[in-house]
Amino acid sequence: MKAVILGATRGMGRSLARLMAERGDDLVLLGRNAADLEKSAADLRVRGNGARVAIGTCDLADPATFLPALDAADEALGTFDCAIITAAQFGTQQALEDDTDRTRDVLDANFTNTIVLCEHIRKRLLARGGGTLCVFSSVAGDRARKPVILYGATKAGLTHYLDGLDHKFRADGLVTVAVRPGFVKTSMTAGLKPPPFAGEPEGVAKTVLKAIDKGTPVVYAPPIWGLVMLVIRQLPRFVMRRIGF
Numbered sequence: 001m002k003a004v005i006l007g008a009t010r011g012m013g014r015s016l017a018r019l020m021a022e023r024g025d026d027l028v029l030l031g032r033n034a035a036d037l038e039k040s041a042a043d044l045r046v047r048g049n050g051a052r053v054a055i056g057t058c059d060l061a062d063p064a065t066f067l068p069a070l071d072a073a074d075e076a077l078g079t080f081d082c083a084i085i086t087a088a089q090f091g092t093q094q095a096l097e098d099d100t101d102r103t104r105d106v107l108d109a110n111f112t113n114t115i116v117l118c119e120h121i122r123k124r125l126l127a128r129g130g131g132t133l134c135v136f137s138s139v140a141g142d143r144a145r146k147p148v149i150l151y152g153a154t155k156a157g158l159t160h161y162l163d164g165l166d167h168k169f170r171a172d173g174l175v176t177v178a179v180r181p182g183f184v185k186t187s188m189t190a191g192l193k194p195p196p197f198a199g200e201p202e203g204v205a206k207t208v209l210k211a212i213d214k215g216t217p218v219v220y221a222p223p224i225w226g227l228v229m230l231v232i233r234q235l236p237r238f239v240m241r242r243i244g245f
Contacts, residue, residue, distance in 0.1 A: 001025040002077040004070070006058055006117070007087030009036040012136065012184060015205035016084065021048035028073040028080065030058035031087070032065075052077070060087050060109045066117050070124060081131040082212065083121045085114060088136065096150040103150055110154035115161050122165065122174060130173020134212050135162055139182045139220065142229045146244055166217045175215040179208050182225030 003020060007013035008029045017027060021044040029044075031037050037055040044053045054076035058069035073080055089109040096103045118135060125131035140148040141155030162178035170176070183198045204221040211219035220226035232245070 001082050002027075002080040003082035003084060004028045004030060004073045004077075004080050004121075005084045005086065006030040006060065007085065007136075009033065009040045011086070012181065012201045012204050012208070013084070013086035014040060015201040016086070016208055017044060018047055019205050019209050021045075021051045021053060024049040024051050026052040026077050028054045028056055028076050030056050030069050030073070032057065032059040032061075060089070060113050060117070061105065063113055063116050066120050070120060074124075079128060081125070081128075082134070083125070083131070084134040084212075085117065086136045088114070090151060093147050093149055093151070106151060107154055110151070111157045114158060118161070118165070122169065126169065126172055126174055130175070132175045132177060132212055132215070133165070134177040134179065134208070136179045136181060137162060139180050139225050139229050142180065143233050143240075145232070145240070163218075170217075177208075177211050177216060178218050179211070179221060180218065180225070180229075181221050182228065184221075 001020065003025055005013055005017050005027060008017040008027070009031050017029065017040070021027060027044065029037050029041055034055070034057065041053045041055050044051065054073075056069045056072040056076070057065060059065045089106045091099075091102055091106050096106060114135070118133060121133055125133065135158065137159045138152070138155040140152035141157070141159040144152060144156075159178060159180070162176055165174065166176040166178070181204055184201060184204055207219060207221040207223060210216075220229070
């Protein structure tokens with residue numbers, strides 16, 4: 001596999017990149033911090049089973065970087081057949097309620113800009129006969145909940161978009177894999193109290209890589225979150241008003 005990964009310098013993206021490099025996949029790591037990218041690339045070159053690892057600049061907050069980053073990835077790999085987006089911005093509900101500018105940044109990055117990047121990738125992959133687009137959404141988008149109203153809204157919109165891509169373009173060769181992680185212990189969730197069934201990046205990465213290989217359209221990670229959210233989606237509205245989950 002020849003894959004482009006945005007968000008591979010930390011957390012779930014880093015764990016996924018390590019698994020892919022170890023089995024020999026060629027990778028281009030995209031991100032906004034050149035030092036972090038080079039450090040991650042050096043690590044993967046050591047771990048890799050003959051895998052090529054290159055880096056490129058791409059900032060989810062700056063759509064002007066998207067096309068140059070994809071062009072650089074094509075040049076480094078001689079075209080790619082898989083694109084993975086794990087990057088996102090996060091803010092607690094209270095922090096976002098208190099800071100409208102921060103809210104706008106999260107909305108732009110997680111919804112508008114992520115979809116714009118996906119559209120560039122979609123067109124590129126379909127033009128070459130197909131490929132895999134794997135994007136990390138969240139269980140926060142499955143149903144509106146008090147602790148994640150604003151962040152969850154961005155993920156709900158992204159999930160809707162990814163489902164639509166799968167319905168329309170699977171027959172044309174575009175395999176869309178929508179990852180819906182539950183709570184995972186990463187730098188993004190540092191300082192938050194882990195709920196039951198909290199996952200580790202390494203375990204999530206193994207689940208996601210299996211889904212990429214199989215072309216699974218929706219994957220919950222850890223898998224138990226699929227059952228958790230099945231229950232949450234069925235709860236009556238008056239119950240959702242009372243609970244803090």
